[in-house]
Structure formats: C-alpha cells, structure tokens
Amino acid sequence: MSKKTTYLLGILFTIIIGTLLYCYLCNDCHCSLGGETTETTTDETIEIEQQKVMPTTKNAFTIYDADGDFNIEMNDNFNFKTSSFSILDPIAPNVAGGVLKLKDYLITNPLKTVNIVGYYRSDETNNSAFPNLGLARANAVKNYLVTQGVLSKQINTQGILNDGINPDHSNTLFGPLKFGMVTLEEGIIDEALEAACEAIRKSPLVLYFETGQAQISLSAEQRQKFADISRCVDKLGVKVQVVGHTDNTGDAGTNVILGQQRADFAKSYLIRNGILGSHIDATSKGQTEPIADNNTDEGRTKNRRTVITIN
Structure with a gap:
C-alpha cells in the first residue's frame, strides 16, 4: 500500500470517527448514517397535558308526590353562578308556571311539605351567612316560592356537597338542586x-x-x-x-x-x-x-x- 493511499485512508478514518463523536455528544443534532435518522430526546421535552373537559350538568326541575297525584318535570330549572346563592334571571316561564301549580297543590294539601336540597361544590367560595352554599341556594329558592304564595312552613331546606355538578364555560350551574315531597302527620311537633x-x-x-x-x-x-x-x-x-x-x-x-x-x-x-x-x-x-x-x-x-x- 502506497504512502498516499495510507494517508487518504487516515483522513477518511478521522472524518468517520469525528462524525460519530459529534452525533454522540451533540444533543440537538440530527445525524444520518446508513440512510437511517437517529433523533435524540432531552429532559427539556415539553409534555402537553390535555385537560379533561367535563360535560355541563343540567338538572331538571322535578317534583313528584309519591302519595298523591302531583308530578311536574321540565328541563329548565333555577340557575346560579358558581360561588353565588342568587337565582339568575330570568326564571324560565315553565318553571314559574310549575311553581304556581305547586302552590295550588300545597294549599289544598296542608300536610304536604316540599324538600329542597341545594348542591354546592368543594371548590366554591361561600360568601353567604349559611353554613354552606347549598343551603343558601335552597333558601333562595324557598324565598322565591314564598313570594309566589307558598307557605314557608311547608318548605324544608338542606345543603349537600356534590362535586358531580359541573358548570358551563361561563361558570353557570344549571339546577344545582333536588326537590322532593313528603306528607307529615297531623299534630306532630318538631x-x-x-x-x-x-x-x-x-x-x-x-x-x-x-x-x-x-x-x-x-x-x-x-x-x-x-x-x-x-x-x-x-x-x-x-x-x-x-x-x-x-x-x-x-x-x-x-x-x-x-x-x-x-x-x-x-x-x-x-x-x-x-x-x-x-x-x-x-x-x-x-x-x-x-x-x-x-x-x-x-x-x-x-x-x-x-x-x-x-x-
């Protein structure tokens, strides 16, 4: 082998070794050897986590008397903003109409009592005077019923934590409530x-x-x-x-x-x-x-x- 050939092989060998070292030590480089591309990843890779979008909860306005013949159910309900206990206006006409039907039924059935359960989420801020926002919301609905002629003594209110109620994109909670009806015994003292x-x-x-x-x-x-x-x-x-x-x-x-x-x-x-x-x-x-x-x-x-x- 001639000196010239040996010299050229030495140069080629140096280039190959240099290229391999460059690809190995350079984290941000893309090297192609033998037609294959090798990409290196680093600790700086950004991980994108997609937030799970929960469907908006929309509870129907439903009151059913298991011991009588009263039953109303409609998709609309009383709505609230998150961390608020003020009923949003306007109240749907069919909800207002349902309340009037409820009033007439309770007048003719004085031993009937409506139970209103207000729901609240654990991530809401309670700015009311009540122990929780759910009770404050139930009380707000109670007051609306009273303004429509329902006697307050025929309404029970309660607040329950429920993280299963989800607001929409504008932070509106649609019907964070549950209604029921019971019949009391005459003469019973609480x-x-x-x-x-x-x-x-x-x-x-x-x-x-x-x-x-x-x-x-x-x-x-x-x-x-x-x-x-x-x-x-x-x-x-x-x-x-x-x-x-x-x-x-x-x-x-x-x-x-x-x-x-x-x-x-x-x-x-x-x-x-x-x-x-x-x-x-x-x-x-x-x-x-x-x-x-x-x-x-x-x-x-x-x-x-x-x-x-x-x-």
Whole structure:
C-alpha cells in the first residue's frame, strides 16, 4: 500500500470517527448514517397535558308526590353562578308556571311539605351567612316560592356537597338542586326545631363590629345560629329581633342613633342572606344596657354589639 493511499485512508478514518463523536455528544443534532435518522430526546421535552373537559350538568326541575297525584318535570330549572346563592334571571316561564301549580297543590294539601336540597361544590367560595352554599341556594329558592304564595312552613331546606355538578364555560350551574315531597302527620311537633329556637333565645347571635364596617364575617358556630334563626322564622312564624348597643363614650342621644345604625346594618345583612325584611325588627338600646365595664377598653368593646334573637 502506497504512502498516499495510507494517508487518504487516515483522513477518511478521522472524518468517520469525528462524525460519530459529534452525533454522540451533540444533543440537538440530527445525524444520518446508513440512510437511517437517529433523533435524540432531552429532559427539556415539553409534555402537553390535555385537560379533561367535563360535560355541563343540567338538572331538571322535578317534583313528584309519591302519595298523591302531583308530578311536574321540565328541563329548565333555577340557575346560579358558581360561588353565588342568587337565582339568575330570568326564571324560565315553565318553571314559574310549575311553581304556581305547586302552590295550588300545597294549599289544598296542608300536610304536604316540599324538600329542597341545594348542591354546592368543594371548590366554591361561600360568601353567604349559611353554613354552606347549598343551603343558601335552597333558601333562595324557598324565598322565591314564598313570594309566589307558598307557605314557608311547608318548605324544608338542606345543603349537600356534590362535586358531580359541573358548570358551563361561563361558570353557570344549571339546577344545582333536588326537590322532593313528603306528607307529615297531623299534630306532630318538631322537637328538634323547638329546641333549636329555644337555644337561640337563650344564646342569641351577637355581632361585634365598628361603624362603617363594610361586611360581616361569621364563624362556623354563628353560621349555624343564622340557619337556625332562618328556620325558626319559616316554621314557627316568629320575628327576628335585632338590637344595637353602644358603650358610654360620647352623648347618650348620639349613642341611640349609633346603635340604630348598627342594628340597621345587621338587618340589611340578614335580608341579603334571605330573611325577609317584614320578619325583622331593628331597634337600639344605645348605652343603656352594658354587659361589661365601660371603664376598660375590653369592656367597651363588648358593649359595642348587635344582638340578634327571636321573640
């Protein structure tokens, strides 16, 4: 073999080795050897995960009396935005018509009771005074029924967690509700309700807030008291008594006005959360009924209160 041939083979061998090393060490390169293409993948590969689109839930407005001859079913229903307990307008005409039929049936059957279950999702925010959004929604529908002539004492409300209800793309929940009907026995007293109402009288809902406060935040215990107050109003026909109190700072006459402002603020909060204004009396005691020592900051704070109870 001549020196020239050996020299050329050495160059060719160097090129082949260099190419192989280049393809092996270069992550972003595409090399073709022997007609086959080898592509290298890296840890920087982007993984695209397609979100599973859940079908929108649309519950029908259905009420069936297993012990009678009442039965309505329609595709429309009461609708809500997510994290809201206000019924969306407009209410479908056939739903409004169904409510009027329900009213007439209940008038002629006073022992019948409508059960309204409101659903809520675990990812919703509860801005109501009720323990959960489902109960707040059921109460909103109850109030609509009352405005159409249905007696509140013939309506039971309940809230249940249900992550199976899915809103549409505009965050609208279509009929997050379930309706039922039962027949009560005449003369039966709801002892649990009586006990709950008496507990409110003994231990009212007390709010502490300053003048100009824009909102009221309730604890879990206070939310349950609110729910009990609402139920006592519906079932027993009692009235809500809202009384504003102040400390003894300033003029006594001015404090009466300040206490009334606090009572009116609390009343408006109750109305926004579904207790009809005609069922609420708001008054002021001013500084005349302190429950703590007005000579201390702590005592004055306790005296600046609004008490919500039932008669």
